[in-house]
Amino acid sequence: MSPLEEERRRPPTAQQFVLGELRRAITTGRLRPGSPIRQDALAEEFDVSRVPLREALKTLHGEGLVTYQAHRGYFVETLSLDDLREVYRIRELLEEEAVRRAVPRLTAGDLARLERAQDEVERAAAAGEVQEMAAANRVFHLTLFECAGMPRLVRLIRTLWDTTDAYRSMYYGDGGNRERVVSEHRAVLGALRAADADTAVRLLDEHRAHAVAALSAVLDG
C-alpha cells in the first residue's frame, strides 16, 4: 500500500488511529496479557502524545480489553479461551433477544438489505478476501439486530463483536469456514423470510457454536 493510501485511510483523529493500533497490538498478543501499559513508550511508538492515547485506553476500558486502576494505570486484559466462550455465551443471550424482537418487524426492505449484505459476504468469501468478508459478515448480522428497535441492545452486541474482532479474522482465513458461513447465512435468511424466529435463533446459535469450536481448536494449539 502506498503512503498516500495509508494517509487517506488514517482516521481523522489521533485517538481513533491509536485505538485501532492498540486493538491490533492486544489481540495479536504483541502487548502481553496482564502486562502494564506504559503510556510514554506507546505514545512515542505511535508518534502521538499521551492525551489521545489515554482517551483510546478509556474506550478500550469500556470494552473490557484493558483494566484500569487509578494512579496505577492500564493493564492488558487476558482474552483466554474461557473469556472467548464467555463472550459468545453473552452474545447468545443478547442476540436471541434481538432476533426474536426483529423477526416479526422485518419489512421487505429489511430483507432486501440483508440479501445485499449476504451477496457481499458470498463475493468476499469466493474471492478469499478475509478482511472484506469479516466486514460484510458484520454488516449482515448487525443489520438484522438493528431491526429489533433496541438501540442499546445493539450497542452492547456491537461492543462484544469489537472485543473479538481479531479472532473472527482468523476464522475466515480458512476456506472451509468461509463456505460454511455462506451456507449458514443462507439458511438463516430462509428462516427470516418465513418469519420463523425459533429456527433463526437455533441456526444462529449453531453458527456461533461452530465458530467457537473452530477457534478453540486453534487457540488450544
Place this chain on the structure above:
Amino acid sequence: MSPLEEERRRPPTAQQFVLGELRRAITTGRLRPGSPIRQDALAEEFDVSRVPLREALKTLHGEGLVTYQAHRGYFVETLSLDDLREVYRIRELLEEEAVRRAVPRLTAGDLARLERAQDEVERAAAAGEVQEMAAANRVFHLTLFECAGMPRLVRLIRTLWDTTDAYRSMYYGDGGNRERVVSEHRAVLGALRAADADTAVRLLDEHRAHAVAALSAVLDG
C-alpha cells in the same frame, strides 16, 4: 483488595468525580437530551480542566449516555422511558444467567457476605440514608453476580447499573420503596439459601419490575 471494597471507595481522581457529576446532570435532565456538551463551560463549572472532563465523557460514551462525533464533540443522549425499559430488559437477560450460574456455586462464605450486605441495606433503609442504601444494594446484587464466575458478564451488568445510577437514587428516596426492597431482598436470600435458582430468578425479575413501574410513574409526570 476485593472488587466490592473498590465499589464503595470514592476514587480520588478528578475524572471520576466529574463522571459522577455528569451522570447526575444528564439523568436529572439538567443537561438536555440532544444538546451539545460544551467542554469549556462544564470544566469551569466543575472546576477542573478539560482533560479529565474529556476522559469522563469517553467513559460515558462507552456507556451510551452521550454520543460522539469527531471534531464536533459530545451530545447528550436521551435516556427516555423506553431506554430505561430497554436497559432493564437487558439486565433481566444477563442477570438471570448470572444468578443461574451463581446459585449452584454459592458457598457458606458467599451467603455470609450476602447477609452482611443485606444488613447494611436494612440499616441504611431504616435510617433513610438514600445514597448509602443505593451503595449497599449495589454491593448485595453484585456480590451475588460475582459468584457466577463470569467476570465479563459482571462487567456488563455493572455498566448497565452505572447508566441508571441516578434513577435508582430517586427510587430509594421513597420510604415505601425502601421497605419493599428490604423484604424482597430477604425473600431472595431465602431462595439462595435453599439453592432454588428458579425462585431467585423470579423474585429478582419482580424486584426489577417494581422498580421500573415506580420509575415509569415518576418519569411520566
Place this chain on the structure above:
DNA sequence: AGCCTCCAGATTGGATCCAATATTGAATAT
C-alpha cells in the same frame, strides 16, 4: 534476619497553551 521509614526515581493525573477543524455570517455573484 525481619520490619519499618523515608527518599529518589518512575509513572500516571491534570492544567495550560497551541493547532486543527467546524460553524457562522457577511459579502458577492447569479
Place this chain on the structure above:
DNA sequence: ATATTCAATATTGGATCCAATCTGGAGGCT
C-alpha cells in the same frame, strides 16, 4: 431573493509541562 465563497469565530483535538501518587530500595531499628 437565493446560492456560494470565504473570512472570522467558536469549539474540539493534541502537545507540553507540572503536580500527585506509586514503586523500589537503602538505611536504621528491634
